Amino acid sequence: MRVETSSSVQEHSLLQKKSLSRTLYGRFAAFYKFFQQDKFSMVGAIIYLLFILLAIFAPVIAPYNPHEMLKENGKLLANLPPSAEHLLGTTNMGRDIFSQLIYGIQPALVVGFSAAFFVMVVGTLVGLFAGYFRGRVDMILMRLTDIAFGIPFEPFVIVLVAFLGASVWNIVLGIALLLWRDTARIIRSQVLTVRERNFVEAAKVSGASDLRIIFVQIAPNILPLSFLYGSLAIGWAILTEAAVSFLGFGDPSVISWGYMLHDAYVSQALSRGAFHWFIPPGFFIMLSVMAGFYIGRGSEEILYPKLKKR
Template sequence: MSISRRIDGYLTRLKQVDSDDVKREARISYEFARGVFDIVNSNRLARIGMVLLALFLIVGLFAPLLAPHGAYERQIADDGSWDRNAAPSLDNPLGTTASAYDVLSQVILGTRVALIAGILTAFFVGGIGTFAGIVAGYYGGNAGNAIMRLVDLAYGVPFLPFAIVLVIVLGASLWNIILAISLILWRETARVIRAEVISIRELAVIDAARASGASDARIIVHHIFPKVLPTAVLYSVFAIGWAILAEAGLAFLGFSDHEMISWGAMLQAAYNSQALDQRLWFWIFPPGIAISLLVLSVYLIAQGIEEVVNPQLREV
């Protein structure tokens, strides 16, 4: 039996299971999760994305141990002066910056900042957007209208000016950048989840659950949330990529915590030091390539997850 048919079989059994049969529901949910992973893992590009992301996670987790030098540790030349704009060498495999910082160490340590920004933003975007979408879609009425007006308002707010103003007011820090990104990106997740919930609440299984006396909370947790979870995960993964790009962009503009090294801050330093005019490619390319590869890994994984959300994309 193909992976596609197995996953559809799990969904069908999950819809038919008795809401009081907790053990059977848990077992089928586990099988469903395994089926989702099988679908994602069957996508070759998604596998490449998972390998890339795993490498970045390892680097980010062990960054202080892998970095040969501190992010702001000056490199000293043989004559005792700062070793500025030095070409790649054994001591500094990617050379040094105009301030005599080791480029490789900054790239490695900047990985953690990018991952924190991406993962935390995905958590907040997925959580807020899914909660808002479920409430708006399931209950509707004044609550649903109020939430959708907030979504419309979020769509009307330009991201970059909003993020800059918020960071200026609250202070330049990674956490405020994450807050600014999350307050904007949750809108699309909420709108898509709401549309799915509106169609799900009309299913016969929902009517049967209500007739059996199930509370709204139980219906949402056991019947609605599992069905919208793949979509929530998909948009959360997309949010990781957007957050990484947004954090790098804001850092490049100077709206970041200067005590934390990030890839965007590295590019800003290279730009301010006219590294491009001096053709210091060993300084410019590494953070740019790191941003591109990390975002690419996320979007490759999202492509695999999209096959779960849209069965028509699956290979037979």
């Protein structure tokens, strides 16, 4: 019976840590190399990284509570222009606009990344099973996809949120229930091609189960497409949340960019020339949608190099 000494155990633990660090470094290097191949992807990734950092450090960056109605000598500090103390001025209720803008990043990212995750998972699974099994399974899943395509997207999300209640997660649910349809169609068409390749046939001959073939042999070959449509879904989700909140169906307890635009519209900020109120959230919404598009565009050119030659 072999008894390991404390030194050998420590050495083994050290080797495991080194191996883990090499693996993490290798994955980070591969991730960085992926974005480095295309300038558009790099710009999109930098924009999202900046947003993530701003969201994490929002309590430090934002000088005020976004819900706080600021007063001085008992007087409400309403409709103040931009100044050193209030970089973007204040709202008609005396709330600091810059603080609202920074805190608005958090719900935007939550909606964007959560919806993109569900879109990727649902769309990829539907496309995998429809493309691999074909026949009746394909017919049923594609008819469900056709039904999803026939439902107007934003009106459906608005009705669902109005029925279930104003909540960020209800908006995510509404987006996830419909936005997977494009991903499913593209993944299915790709799976129909991949399933005919030699390595899939070899796996069938060796006795591999259908699920093993789907998730071990086929899925790794179509995951880049899933990530591509997931990156596009981030922008769509953020834009949808902003639209729903702007129309007044968002959660009033959550400060989002759409809520800021709604508040500015109701307060007639445009007619008063308070451009510092509604331009910054609109610009941030535009940046987030552009970032998703840039990552998707760059990913598409990396997946299909022939596109660069056109």
